[in-house]
Amino acid sequence: MQQRSEGIAKAVVVLRSGGVIAYPTETVYGLGCDPRNPDAIQRIFKMKGRTRRAPFLLVASSVAQVRKVAKLNGKGLTMARKYWPGPLTLVLPAKLGKKDIAIRVSSSNFVQALTRAYGFPIVSTSANISGQPEARSGQAVRKIFKARKEQPDLVIDVGSLPRRKASTVARVRGDGTIEVLRKGAIRI
Template sequence: MNDTVEACVEALKAGRLAILPTETVYGLAADAARPEAVAAIFEAKGRPRFNPLIAHVADPEQAAAIGELDGAALKLCEAFWPGPLTIVAPVRAGDRVCDLARAGLNSVALRMPGHPEARAVIAAFGGPVVAPSANRSGRPSPTTFSDAVAETGTFAAAALDGGPCGVGVESTVVSIVDGGVSLLRPGAVTRSEIEALVGPLSDKGQGHRSPGRLTSHYAPDAPLRIEAVSTAPGEILLGFGPGVGDPRWSLSPTGDLREAAARLFRLFREADRESPSGIAVSPIPLEGLGEAINDRLRRAAGFVG
């Protein structure tokens, strides 16, 4: 299963689903305006319907027609789009991103993906598409085409192979709904990068407006133990840093946070295939992209986020 941009556009226009590559993870896409198409995503993922979806757009003009983007939002768009940043804004045109996709909220999550083939599909389609990660809900997000097809390919009418995802964790999510800018979900665009542009972040953000905020999210099948400094019998250690564990299972032998983010979900899946008694993960620094990695690890381990 490997289709063209045109095949994906045709599937979306017919109200069906398509697997699309992005720079973060592979997404399972549908027409954002059609409730029945969005419902098919929830069915395919087994996703709770109160969790809102991100509307992916081809350009900032398309985003501004859907959400009310203030000055801070436009600065963020200029600096980080196309790329792994989602902006939650007051909704302007609810018919373009249906109520079901917004989980009944008066806000909308918007992103312009960095992957050129994803943007090509959206531009040719002519409207926003919702495209949550192409995995069953609660499972690790797919960062390769084969993993995406294995997870939800039976539900998709078309699938586009865009190669391995370069970022490997979902987008950063910020809110401009309550005035100021607040961080709802850490990701590849870091807190410090955002604050350098718009100043200190607000603490007024409402987490229920953000995609990917569920507990026990991104979880492998094997029990996950984080901040591990040793392993129990039968566990696989996902190491971080020089000389930590088996290099095959290292998130980054050099201690590079971007490499660790890109490898995290893939190593979850590869470790699961070994049927270990558990998966242990070395401590990951909290600074920079480490904030996003630790967020995903805490959710995968079942901690409340």
């Protein structure tokens, strides 16, 4: 437990300083940063070799945290209450700036503790080169990014993660209808 809390404390310091972390989620290792920091987001795009056309999702510790960045009501709130914490990513209207934001309340105890300690949702994208297999261990993260110019500032290694289905991604439209954008662990 102490090792976990030390990892979370280190991660919070890195996030607050504008850095990028690699961390375990309920499915794979992810890359994360503060979504309000455009330089950190750009570093993740470079690390992954990914175009900016495909935005990243966010993970949060609670519905209250989701509401800091997205409008959550009606059908979206009903789905959140039913499936969160869990592998359902909702595409919701953003509170500021962007039109929509993809976000979920993770069922990972580590992600919950991390985002709670940070006090704000964080970026979550698989720790891999775009189009390549995802990392399922801290060792795999280090191997993937070893030869890259951009690397995570901190890798939180909890060992190997079991294979699980990716999250289901669904858009909640203004009229209350649901559009499934990616089939995953939850059937809607």
